[in-house]
Amino acid sequence: MNKIDMTNLGLNKRFITESTLYKELYIGRVISEYKNLYKVVTEDGELTAEISGKLRFKVKNVSDYPAVGDFVMIDRTEDISGNAIIHTILTRKSAFIRKAAGTSNDNQIVASNIDTVFICMSLNNDFNIRRIERYLGIAWDSGAKPVIVLTKSDLCKDLSEKLTEIDTVAMGVDVIVTSSMSEDGYLPIKSYLGSGKTIAFIGSSGVGKSTLINKVIGENILETNGIRNDDKGRHTTTRREMIVIPNGGVVIDTPGMREIGIESVDLSKTFTDIDELSAKCKFSDCTHSNEPKCAVQEAIRAGLLSKDRLESYLKLKKEAKYEGLNSRQIENEKLNEIFKEFGGMKSARKMLKEKSKSR
Incomplete structure (x- = not known):
């Protein structure tokens, strides 16, 4: 039987090195998830898996469960005699996270170990600059590289105006304009693809995600639908799924998310302009509302910054639990989260200091 090239599916030295800690287990990658079950691919093929009782006991949040894109360690490479058992999830190099649906405060991993996130938005009535800011904030925070993909350009009559608008919120981010009506409408995306x-x-x-993916793959694997009478798209994808690209690499399709709750965003990269202006404010803890000598408000009065963009920034800051914090405080808050298992950042720093002294 031909072996599957796992390096084409993203397996690299980083994951291989970590996998050596689990001598009796095999490495695989989650390609789709169902209720309590997962489809995992190994070098020997695809199989159905479930998590071990020990792993289930250790789970504290929704994000602790395996997600599409995760590299996992399993007890077998075939499921003829029963489902494979997932014993551990290898450390994620990136993760696109949103708040889980409902009233829970849990986080949900949309997809993990991603290199590039294509933020898709159609150029018809669905176009929303504030939603782009939201997606960018989460994408930068995920550790993956965001790229904005504008779809359905054949339905847009003011493309140059929309591109100018995007330039004001997507500093340093590549923007691709596509149309499913053209056979080569997906070609700009190809430069981001490749083995691994x-x-x-x-x-x-x-917005046309499935159509674009079908173009990239070269065949109509995913179901697509047209637009409704109100110029909005019809929902097609119902679950996250990883698909192998014939020319190398993999693509993850995700269900549509019009509103996406956030837990953590990278505000410094998404709002570079506001971050730089904040450094010029008279007060380091300026809220940019009515303080004297506020550089942000001065920029708004001068027409250099829109009031809507500031409101979007403040809204995301509040939603991500960073209300009232400046840039440095936000970074410290993130470090506290990282080091909380050590009893907080101060304890972690103390531990590292003592460790360096003992050398």
Whole structure:
């Protein structure tokens, strides 16, 4: 039987090295998830798996469960005699996270170990600059590289105006304009593909993600639908799924997410302009509302910054639990989260200091 090239599916030295800690287990990658079950691919093929009782006991949040894109350690490479058992999840190099649906405060991993996140938005009535800011904030925070993909350009009559608008919120981010009506409408995306690369498509329902993925793959694997009478797209994808690209690499398709709750965002990269202006404010803890000599408010009055963009920044800051914090405080808050298992950042720093002294 021909072996599957796992390096084409993103397996690299980083994951291989970590996998050596589990001598009796095999490495695989989650390619889709169902209720309590997962489809995992190994070098010997695909199989169905479930998590071990020990792993289930250790789970504290939704994000602790395996997700599409995860590299996992399993007890077998065939499921003829029963489902394979997932014993551990290897450390994620990146993760696109959103708040889980409902009233829970849990986080949900949309996709993990991604190299490039394609933020898809159609150029018809679905176009929303504030939603782009939201997606960018989460994408930068995920550790993956964000790229904005504008779809359905054939339905847009003011493309140059929309591109100018995007330039004001997407500093340093590549922007690709596509049209499913053209056979070569997906070609700009090809430069981001390649063996070992994992790309993910995110965006609202019906913006054309599945159509683009079909173009990239070269065949109509995913179901697609047209637009409704109100110029909005119809929802097609119902679950996250990883698909191998014939010319190398893998792509993850995700269900449409019009509203996406956030837990953590990279505000410094998404709002570079506001971050730089904040450094010029008279007060380091300026809220940019009514303080004297506020550089942000001065920029708004001078027409250099829109009031809507500031409101979007403040809204995301509040939603991500960073209200009232400046840039440095936000970074310290993130470090506290990272080191909380050591009893907080101060304890972690003390531990590292003592460790360096003992050398």
